[in-house]
Amino acid sequence: MKLLIDDADIEKIRKIYEFYAIDGVTTNPSILAKSGRKPYEVLREIRDLLGEDAELHVQVVSSKADDMVKEGKKIVEKLGKNTYVKIPTVPEGLKAMRILHNEGYKITATAIYTPLQAYLAAKAGANYAAPYVNRIDNLGTNGIEVTRKIHDIFENNGFKTEILAASFKNSLQVLELCEYGVGAATVAPDIIEGFINNTTNVQAAVQDFTDDFEKLCGEGKTMLNCD
Ligand code: G3P
Numbered sequence: 001m002k003l004l005i006d007d008a009d010i011e012k013i014r015k016i017y018e019f020y021a022i023d024g025v026t027t028n029p030s031i032l033a034k035s036g037r038k039p040y041e042v043l044r045e046i047r048d049l050l051g052e053d054a055e056l057h058v059q060v061v062s063s064k065a066d067d068m069v070k071e072g073k074k075i076v077e078k079l080g081k082n083t084y085v086k087i088p089t090v091p092e093g094l095k096a097m098r099i100l101h102n103e104g105y106k107i108t109a110t111a112i113y114t115p116l117q118a119y120l121a122a123k124a125g126a127n128y129a130a131p132y133v134n135r136i137d138n139l140g141t142n143g144i145e146v147t148r149k150i151h152d153i154f155e156n157n158g159f160k161t162e163i164l165a166a167s168f169k170n171s172l173q174v175l176e177l178c179e180y181g182v183g184a185a186t187v188a189p190d191i192i193e194g195f196i197n198n199t200t201n202v203q204a205a206v207q208d209f210t211d212d213f214e215k216l217c218g219e220g221k222t223m224l225n226c227d
Contacts, residue, residue: 001177002184004055005192006166008035010045012189017049024055026130026166026186028086028110040078047079057108057128057164057186059086060096068096072105084108084127089117094124101125108164113139118150122161128184129154132167133177143167144176151182171195 002023005013008031016022025046032039047056056079060071072085085100087093088111097107101124108128109121113136118129131150133143147165154161162183168174171194174185196202217226 001182002055003192004057004164004184004186006031006168006186006188008032008042008046009189010042010049013046014049016189016192020192022054023184024057024082025050026057026086026108026164028059029061043079047083052080053082055082055084056080057084057086059088059110063092065092065095065099068093069099072096072100072107076105082106086110086130087126089121089129094120097121097124097126109161110166112150113146115146115149115153118161118163119153119157122154122157122159126161128162128164130164130166130186133165133173134167134169136167137169137173144173147177147182148180151180 004024004026005016005022006026007013008027013025027043032042035042043056043058050056058075058079060068060075062068062071068087072087075085076083084106086108087097089109097109101107107126108130109126110130112118112121112129112131118131121129129150131143131147133147136143136146147163151163154163165177165182165185168185168187168191171191174187174191177185214221
């Protein structure tokens with residue numbers, strides 16, 4: 001399962017990128033609004049930080065297919081080849097996906113709440129379909145189950161479309177999809193940090209190793225200077 005960051009805060013992205021193997025960044029209009037900055041200015045900074053090979057997913061805002069197509073082309077022109085045009089999975093969006101797909105653009109079908117919506121996105125040529133796990137949970141339906149069902153639909157029908165699971169509230173939701181082997185998950189920085197930072201037992205074990213070694217060789221000593 002690929003792991004992407006669902007945020008546009010450059011400092012948070014930089015910090016996560018320094019320590020963990022990350023495959024890219026996703027944004028949406030609400031995430032960009034939180035930055036309070038000009039969208040292309042923020043996105044250019046993110047692209048420069050990621051390099052040209054990482055995935056950057058950027059959403060169109062128009063509501064008509066023709067305008068979505070124009071927006072998608074401008075997004076890719078400004079942010080480079082590995083930029084995925086995120087398009088909401090509504091009828092106008094599905095039309096835009098088909099047009100952009102036929103012209104060779106990479107598409108992420110977003111705002112997916114049901115398996116049949118994902119099926120239509122795959123038919124339209126989307127590279128990724130993004131089910132909103134936690135938002136589906138909040139409707140009283142199981143977001144993990146919906147996402148698994150979408151995974152099975154893609155596998156059983158030979159679609160090349162991958163899942164890019166989004167909208168996570170906690171690491172258990174990410175873990176369950178990782179176990180199932182979905183294509184990708186995009187996760188907020190604080191949840192990614194929680195994959196490892198909340199493990200007091202691990203920290204205690206590492207501290208024990210350091211203490212024992214220092215008893216043997218002296219304070220501050222490591223395998224670099226214990227000859
Ligand atoms: O990009 C869409 C998705 O990540 C939304 O997440 O946390 O706003 O439900 P959230």
